[in-house]
Amino acid sequence: MTDALQLAHADLVTARGLVVGAAQVQWTGPAADRFRTELDDAAAAVAALAADIAGIGPPRPWAVPIVRALL
Amino acid sequence: MSQTPPGCVGTPPGQLLDFSGSGTVVVTPEDLALAAGSLARAADLLRGAALHLVRAAVDPLRIADPSCVARIGWSQARLLALAEQVEVLAGRTAATGAAYAGADDSGVQLAGTLGGVLGDNPVLLLPAALLAAQGVATVFGAELMAGALTGRHGSVAEAWTRTTGELTQDGRAAVLTGLLAGVVQGLGPGRAPARTDVPTVVAGLRTMTGDPPPAVTVPLDEAPDLPAPTGLADAVSAVDQAYGVDGRTGVILVQRTEHEDGPPSWLVAIPGTQSGALGGDTVTDMTTNLALEGGVPDQMTGAVLDAMEQAGIAPGDPVVLSGHSQGGMTAQAVAVAAGSAYSIRSVVTFGSPTIPQPMPCEVRVFALEQTQDAVPDLDGRAGTPTAPNTLVVRGDAATDATGPVPGPAAAHERAGYEALARLADESMRQQDLTVPGMEGAPGASTTTAYQATREAAVVATVPPTMTAAP
Numbered sequence: 444m445t446d447a448l449q450l451a452h453a454d455l456v457t458a459r460g461l462v463v464g465a466a467q468v469q470w471t472g473p474a475a476d477r478f479r480t481e482l483d484d485a486a487a488a489v490a491a492l493a494a495d496i497a498g499i500g501p502p503r504p505w506a507v508p509i510v511r512a513l514l
Numbered sequence: 515m516s517q518t519p520p521g522c523v524g525t526p527p528g529q530l531l532d533f534s535g536s537g538t539v540v541v542t543p544e545d546l547a548l549a550a551g552s553l554a555r556a557a558d559l560l561r562g563a564a565l566h567l568v569r570a571a572v573d574p575l576r577i578a579d580p581s582c583v584a585r586i587g588w589s590q591a592r593l594l595a596l597a598e599q600v601e602v603l604a605g606r607t608a609a610t611g612a613a614y615a616g617a618d619d620s621g622v623q624l625a626g627t628l629g630g631v632l633g634d635n636p637v638l639l640l641p642a643a644l645l646a647a648q649g650v651a652t653v654f655g656a657e658l659m660a661g662a663l664t665g666r667h668g669s670v671a672e673a674w675t676r677t678t679g680e681l682t683q684d685g686r687a688a689v690l691t692g693l694l695a696g697v698v699q700g701l702g703p704g705r706a707p708a709r710t711d712v713p714t715v716v717a718g719l720r721t722m723t724g725d726p727p728p729a730v731t732v733p734l735d736e737a738p739d740l741p742a743p744t745g746l747a748d749a750v751s752a753v754d755q756a757y758g759v760d761g762r763t764g765v766i767l768v769q770r771t772e773h774e775d776g777p778p779s780w781l782v783a784i785p786g787t788q789s790g791a792l793g794g795d796t797v798t799d800m801t802t803n804l805a806l807e808g809g810v811p812d813q814m815t816g817a818v819l820d821a822m823e824q825a826g827i828a829p830g831d832p833v834v835l836s837g838h839s840q841g842g843m844t845a846q847a848v849a850v851a852a853g854s855a856y857s858i859r860s861v862v863t864f865g866s867p868t869i870p871q872p873m874p875c876e877v878r879v880f881a882l883e884q885t886q887d888a889v890p891d892l893d894g895r896a897g898t899p900t901a902p903n904t905l906v907v908r909g910d911a912a913t914d915a916t917g918p919v920p921g922p923a924a925a926h927e928r929a930g931y932e933a934l935a936r937l938a939d940e941s942m943r944q945q946d947l948t949v950p951g952m953e954g955a956p957g958a959s960t961t962t963a964y965q966a967t968r969e970a971a972v973v974a975t976v977p978p979t980m981t982a983a984p
Contacts, residue, residue, distance in 0.1 A: 447573065448586075451566035454559040455593075461556035462600065465549035465607070478607070482553075485600055489560070492596070496567075496589055499582055 448496055455493035462486040522875035525902040546611025553604035560597035564590050713870040713893070717808025726793040726801045727968045729813040730976040731820035736760065737963035742771045742956035743781045745939035745949060746880055746907070749836035749862040750932045752783035756841075756963075757928070763788040763796040764966035766818055768825040772957035779832045779951055780825070782848075784818055786839025786865070797966040798840055806843040807893060809870035814840070815847040817966030819855075822848075825962050827856060834860045834951040838928055839889055842866025842881075849877045859951030864931040867893035878950045879904040882934055884911040886925035909934040 466482040567590040576582050738755040741748060752767055759765040767783040787803060789796035797813050805812030818835075827833060833856050835845035842863025849858045850871045861873070864882035867890055873879055879901075883890045885908060911925040942948065967973070 447566040447570035451563040451570065451589075451593075454563035454566065458556040458559035458563070458600075461552040461559070465552040465556075468545045468549040470546060474610070478603075478610075481603055485596065485603065488592075488596055489556075492589055492592055495585070499585055 446501075448499055452493055452496050455489055455496065459486050459489040459493065462489060522902060525875050544611070546607055550604045550608035550611060553600050553607060557597045557601035557604060560593050560600060564593040564597065567593065713807060713809050717804075717810050720801070720804035720808045720810055723792050723801065723804065726797075726799075726813065727970070728973055729797050729817060729966055729968045730973050731766070731817045731824070731964050731966050732972060732976060733824060734759065734762070734765070734963040734965055737767060737961045740767070740769050740781075740959065740961045742959040743769065743834070743952055744956060745942070745952065746862055746882070746935035747932055747939050748952075749781060749783070749834060749880075749949070750838070750864055750882070750928065750935045752781055753785060753836050753838045753841060753864075754928045754932065756783045756785045757788075757838075759963050759965075762965050762967075764798050764814070764817065766821040766964045766966065767961055768821055768827070768964065769959060769961040770825070771959040773954050774957060775954065777828065777831045779834070779956075780822075780827050781834045781836060781952075782818060782822060782845075784814070784835065784837035784841035784844045784848075786837065786841045793968075795967055795969045797968060802844070803840050806840065806847055806869055807867060812844070812847065813968075814844045814966060815851055817964075818844060818848045819851065821964035821966075822856060824964060829855060830857055832857055832859045832951040832953075834858075834862065834949060836862040837866065838863075838931070839865045839926065843869050846873060846879075847871070849874060860949050862949070864928070864935070865889050865926050867891070869893075873901070873903070875903065877903065880907060880938075880949065881905070882907045882909075882931055882938070884909055884925050884930055884934065886911045889926050905938075907934060907938040909937060 462482055463486050466479050466486070470478070567586050570576055571583055571586045571590070576586065736759070738759065740752050740755060743749060743752065752769060756765045756767045759767075763785075765785060767781075769781040769783070771779050771781070773779060785798055787798055787800070789799040791799050792801050793799070797817060802812045802814045806814075822833070833852075835848055835858060837843070837845035842861075843866055845861045845863060846866075846869045849861050850869075850873065852858050858874070858877050860878045860880060862880045862882070865884070865887050866881070868881075881890075881904060883906065911930050
């Protein structure tokens with residue numbers, strides 16, 4: 444199975460794309476500005492989480508033989 | 515402003531000075547529905563990602579690294595919170611799209627209703643209820659907008675029912691439909707559909723309501739001290755002062771300012787609607803609104819011209835006309851009617867619909883409108899067109915206690931327009947632009963007040979200004 448972190452990261456990337464896409468809707472005016480600001484904030488938060496998860500990286504090399512031995 | 519008549523060769527193009535969030539509202543409800551769907555899908559994905567993190571957290575290879583598990587746990591909590599946030603956004607987006615779509619449908623239905631009323635029973639259009647049409651339409655429009663954007667109402671139909679519930683009981687709703695249709699459609703998608711039939715309908719209503727009692731223009735003993743005007747904010751402020759002269763209505767302020775190097779300049783300040791009646795003592799009433807919007811003769815335009823004559827404005831003296839709401843329509847009508855009798859250089863309107871007559875080519879128009887103010891849309895057009903020689907100054911009304919969208923009072927009130935005028939003045943100063951009729955260093959300034967009234971006791975004391983032809 445693919446690492447669950449990679450799956451989570453892929454979902455986040457897709458989710459961010461959807462949020463950014465939603466912000467492209469043709470709608471102008473003060474309310475639209477507030478709407479876009481909220482979407483931008485949400486997209487930024489999703490991107491930050493995706494980066495954080497990507498930064499977790501692979502399991503520590505030294506842990507692999509220990510865990511396998513225990514299993 | 516009104517369309518420019520043919521032959522205005524060399525007239526500067528219209529301009530828009532936009533201080534609002536991003537200008538006129540333009541929206542396609544279907545797009546908002548699609549956006550809401552995308553956000554709902556994004557929320558699902560975020561929850562799915564959180565589930566993946568749960569699996570990652572129990573992966574034996576990850577468990578061996580406590581700091582890794584901690585980071586995964588933190589990310590998971592953050593993901594769930596984000597999913598909820600995006601889901602709320604999706605719901606609000608869907609509600610807003612539905613509200614806009616409903617507004618569009620309501621506008622169409624109202625237009626149909628109007629046609630039916632006109633065709634089957636014109637008498638229904640007579641009731642005195644029309645009388646409060648402008649105010650009610652303003653309240654309804656702003657309420658509808660607020661409901662659509664904040665999700666306070668489940669649907670536009672609900673907003674419509676709630677707002678008009680009392681009105682329908684006494685038949686007033688029937689006579690409001692023409693104006694409301696214009697307002698509702700103005701708030702709909704793109705505020706685009708212009709109702710060009712509004713002036714025709716309103717002129718018809720004006721005819722059916724009968725002529726008001728005669729009015730006269732009389733000088734008043736006292737007038738406020740106004741600073742010599744140098745920009746739009748002073749023009750707006752002068753009108754504000756006209757509303758408060760000794761508790762009177764229909765007060766017109768005429769301010770004369772001396773200039774060392776030329777003739778005196780004049781600022782004429784005209785108030786807006788001050789009565790919801792048809793034909794009472796107050797000239798700034800619904801009769802005048804209907805006449806101005808219908809493009810037929812009205813008493814307030816004549817009153818302003820009378821005041822200008824009594825004040826001694828010479829044909830060559832530069833004149834600036836300024837008016838709020840109905841007063842802005844009167845200012846436009848005076849500019850049209852003045853012809854060569856006066857040198858009208860500028861017309862300043864704020865919160866005003868446009869009149870059907872085209873403005874003279876040489877008159878510079880400054881049209882201030884707050885985006886949330888529904889009154890300028892009562893002419894059936896969404897916002898003020900940037901016609902040639904017109905500078906449309908647009909800005910957002912300040913919010914009030916009603917929430918993120920200004921209430922109807924805040925959106926139409928004069929104080930907000932004064933703030934917008936100051937912004938415009940500053941911007942114009944940076945571009946070395948001035949209000950025609952306010953150029954040069956001002957000298958001493960004096961103000962005279964006049965009152966337009968139909969009060970019988972006053973009318974009886976004023977000699978007729980016209981005599982019958984022999």
